Amino acid sequence: MASAQTSTPQRRGFGLASITRALNELTIVVGFLAISIYLALTTPAFLTSANILSILLASSLIGIVAVGETFVIVTGGIDLSVGSVVAFTGVMAGLALNAHVPVPMAIIVGIGIGALSGGFIAFAVTFLNMSPFIVSLAVLAMARGLAFIVTNGNTLFSFPDAFDNIGGGNLGPFPVAALITLGVFLVAGLVLARTVFGAEVYAVGGNREAARLAGIPVGRTLAIVYIISGALAGLGGVILAGRLDSAQPIAAVGLELNAIAAVVIGGASLFGGKGSILGTLLGVLIIGLINNGLTLKNVQPFWVQFIQGAVIFGAVLIDSLNQKRRKS
Amino acid sequence: MASAQTSTPQRRGFGLASITRALNELTIVVGFLAISIYLALTTPAFLTSANILSILLASSLIGIVAVGETFVIVTGGIDLSVGSVVAFTGVMAGLALNAHVPVPMAIIVGIGIGALSGGFIAFAVTFLNMSPFIVSLAVLAMARGLAFIVTNGNTLFSFPDAFDNIGGGNLGPFPVAALITLGVFLVAGLVLARTVFGAEVYAVGGNREAARLAGIPVGRTLAIVYIISGALAGLGGVILAGRLDSAQPIAAVGLELNAIAAVVIGGASLFGGKGSILGTLLGVLIIGLINNGLTLKNVQPFWVQFIQGAVIFGAVLIDSLNQKRRKS
């Protein structure tokens, strides 16, 4: 390997220094900054606090889901079900609310059903040795189908304010959903980077056989990551339902691809063993920035997708050129 | 993994002896037979020649695209752009036809643009060392965007019959598209299983570094598989446009996921080095059978997705139990 020579310092230890160092490793940060600076210079409305909060708010659903996806991808797995699970858990929470279940219970229903669906994937992947791609694809279809079946295709709406505030309320100037998302990122970041469990997630993804030989409970680790991903999708479902004061079986179609993209933009590899929550945060924000820029600059709809693709390509291109440069 | 220890010779490596042996290794064939037999026994309309031809015809688009995807996946890559490229090449061929370009030229335009878009991915993956997931995702967005931009969002239609016949005509009792698809499968099957290039594809996916050190032109091999995938998506675009006598920028959304699913159901691993065209054929047919059965049995649309997911899960479950049994 050419990389063999210039060993970049690893991310270790606490405190600011370590975050700086971590950022330094995440070459995608350059792409992130490039987009931010461009928008700041060309769009007066960009650097307002309202706008920045709106980016965070708009990124909250994909962010929460991408956190779960990061755990899964670091183990070398994939969870394609998250978009459908967001829809399914949303309508289940909605059904619970319509049946006058108290708000906290309805939230638990949403998150719990998400965790269960993750548990189903976990079971198939660890005990039945099935491919996560296919299992989660099957769950993608099944959860979406169930969302239609249980609602009869209808939209559920008019939930109690206490519920809606989770996704759509504010705490002072801050959107509650954005605060929850930041909390999720913080906790997940600590878990993945600083705990024994996190280290085991990396080990399982980096070399599953080695992990097993070293006595790491591979099956349990895998099971937990899918359950985390499912539960976070459930949380996403609750937030989305609250934000829209309604739950639709068709919600969040294709969310999985965006979430996975954010994780991969953030430096994770689908082969496992690599990735970080900080990277995913950057990936999510890059996607959020692109969409924000497209809206602020009122880019004509026909051009939106093209530019989205081109900017993502550009950001990752900078990243890979950066990595090349650092190697030599 | 426990599987590392007791390895049955999987369909890896190259130069396989016979189709019988290959089928024998493809345990998914059991799932395929199970679905077929169930439908044959419960649905009188199933075993009619018209129905079987219609399954083949319905499977032709996903089949052609899945063949290209098989090459890519065997190298350990992924091509998410194929659905968008089908749409983009379709409208480009349509524009050519509307500009009174001769039919063969229009076909070449479609396939050629597909190959070019594959070439773009190839360039980014091999020279810029970018992740195929992100690059092809960016192309997914860009190609879709371009399809809107060049058509101004409009549907193109009323193509010459000679063009429409490719996707929608018959040769005797046989749909031309199905015949083309079978031809593509046959050629691709031979290329992947019996040629030097096919062997190189497997080697690159099995261990890229070892392949490189053994003198295999890794970059060239990777480049070719993406170009194949793009060109076949272009062929798919032509066939689809012909079949519908129209080309829409919104066509074939999400086709990539179905194509990749077919490849993975057919025994390929997203980690590379594994997979076969015969397996992909089975995967495509399983998906085709499920969709056909759902219509024939008049399954209510709300249940369709759930059952699709459940049957795919079941088929792959049989497969993995089968593999377990054979190991012990």
Added chain:
Amino acid sequence: MANLLEMQAISKGFPGVKALSDVSISLDKGEVLGIVGENGAGKSTLMKILAGVFPPDAGKMQLEGAPFAPHRPRDALDAGIIVIHQELSLVPDRSVAENIFLGNLPRGALGAVRRAQLNRQAKTLLERVGLAVSPQARVRHLGIAQQQLVEIARALSRSARVIVMDEPTATLTTAEQRILFATIEALRDAGVGLVFISHHLEEVFEICNRVTVLRDGMAVETRSVGDWTEASLIQAMVNRPIDALFPERHAVVGDILLEVEGLAAPGAFSDVSFAVRAGEVVGLGGLIGAGRTEVLKTIYGALASSGGRVRVGTRDARIRSPRDAIAAGLAFVPEDRKGEGLVMPFPIRSNLALSTLGKLSWFRSILAPKRIDRLADKTVAELRIRTPNTRQVVQSLSGGNQQKVVLGRALTTHPRVFLLDEPTRGIDVGAKVEVYRLINALAEQGSAILVVSSDMIELLGICDRILVMRAGRLAGALPRSEFSQERVMQLAALG
């Protein structure tokens, strides 16, 4: 009192192979048991059963008199049985420290990893095994020998009753080997029972108390070390006498075939110049991390050079990729057979065919399965690769036999210049002699051979000249007349 460990009448079969039949061994506290045997004799399989990687088909085990039947590696670890497996099992993108404590990280409040403690303890362990890398370095950046030392450090990190080392020294140079032996002695004196597997018989004689010989999956004999002689041990292993470990070579040294001038690679080595002539076997010695692997890979076009020239024959060779190198008549055997040499899940025949697919096909495009089979059968026979058939995946071969597949493929391109990085890594004595014969034959046919080996005796035994590297530079060259371990060590360590 019961023995520390008893393995009784263990049998194990794989599809097409009986790996172990009725093997019994025992181990005492404070003892080092050597296990030797040919490649594929069943040594690693026996140890994997002990480690709980897979269960035996028959037989049982006892640990201090109590029945012991691990269902998974974790059970064995919990029982204090630590196995350093022959195939390295590290997580490439994690730090050295984390790899050392893999599965055993110091856990603080809320499940947090105690980083400070981790790094401190890792540092101590690294010192104990003589590995001078930062605990925070990523394993991906380490050479294969350094990785081996990390594995050893991992074994030392756990409190053990039994430690098994499956060919720990295959890639180590003398310096690290000395440190390892000191460690083994300390462990032994502390009452740990050790199993030591090696194809270096002199090591076995030095460190072991008793030695068991396995042959064809059966335990042939166990004697205390004093009751074995090198000859009797080899006889027991291979069931035939071997006259000389290093067969004579009668090669005529001819023109320069490989000439390297001022070669450099960023961060690895610089200003390396030497030449190898037809019929010559040149060794490249040095300590771990001296840059030997990089020199070979740079010549071969696998790493980018930052200066210098490589000439093959009389022509400047523009080698930018391994493909160019092969076309120019070079062959390379990498040190890391699993990562760089083989496509592990592929059959033997596919692996052997990789470099010559063009020739094994019609019109250089359609595979000719018969030709592949012929090549595979021939190579398997020539190198005595032990396998039921050539469709066996290389993953299922014993380590030494895997190594032979790598070597075998290098021969298929009929190269004139061989770059061999640890070519006999993990190969048994009998097979080593065959490899040396092979090297001799190649030299006699006019090839030039450059060998990197950490086995100094091997270098001294088979080379015409030895180049010694130190810290990325050539520290000197020794002609055969000046060969001695001391001279090589001196150059390697002091320059």
Added chain:
Amino acid sequence: ADYVVGLSVATLANPFFQGMTKGVKEGIGAHPNLTLINTSANGDANTQTNQVTDLINQHVAALILNPINANSIVPVVKEANKKGIPVFTLDRGAACGDCQVNFLETDNVELGKEGADFIAAQLKQRYGSIKGNVVDLEGLLGTTAGDEREQGFATEFAALQKDNPDLKLIARQAADFDADKGFNITTQLLAAHSDMDAIFNGNDDNAVGAIRAIRQANRFAPIGSPKHIIIISIDGTEQALSAIRNGQMDGTLSQNPLTMAKQSVAYVEAYLSGDKSKIPAHQFWPHMLLTKANIDSPAAKAYGLWGDEVSQ
């Protein structure tokens, strides 16, 4: 005689199409000699073609098609004609004229135009003249509904602008008929624009997103207040009706898929029983603007609040 009728709707991703399916089912249910095979194409033209082919292979007596695209459906419609299967199109036609027995159409262009007119009227009421800042949240690009409504809105809006230079379109973005997308885009537009007067929405789901974004941004003001952001959309889903009733939304241009679908089944019935005289070749299905003022009026009831009915 017993007849099997095949139905293919474009998608079920939206209550409108559920209404359509429900209408067909109820219509069929009312005729004991008809049975139904119903399918949904999930928004994909190729899937729809495959499904219709399967229906044709089963020799259905008639096809009710809700095409995804008027052109893409033509080959299978011709195929059906060849086999003598009559085709009835709903909401969207097949671009082959008399290849369909009846085409019951929604006039999407007109809906978009009326949306622009509604906004103009409201602004005139607010400012005395037609002026102000308007946002256009269009539907999913590439769908007939999305494109034609946009076309109607854009054309009419441009015409209005000619006479009213202070009427501004401050943003035009595609919210894809997706409430969450509508929410995100509106949230960001609200952050960027402190004065926004009205939002035109390609459908009710877009509007739901916009309404919720306004609430989250604390920019909600009741209808009639000068700070109120006018919300007009299209469809008349249950959630839109509710939002109109509780004053969060100004209006929706409703078209009734239930009655439209039932009418289509009635034509099928008539055709199959041999009475083809009363079947028009083409017919626009009427729509109705629903606002707080008329939503619970007898007129609205007569037209049909399908959104409320579908969820029953």
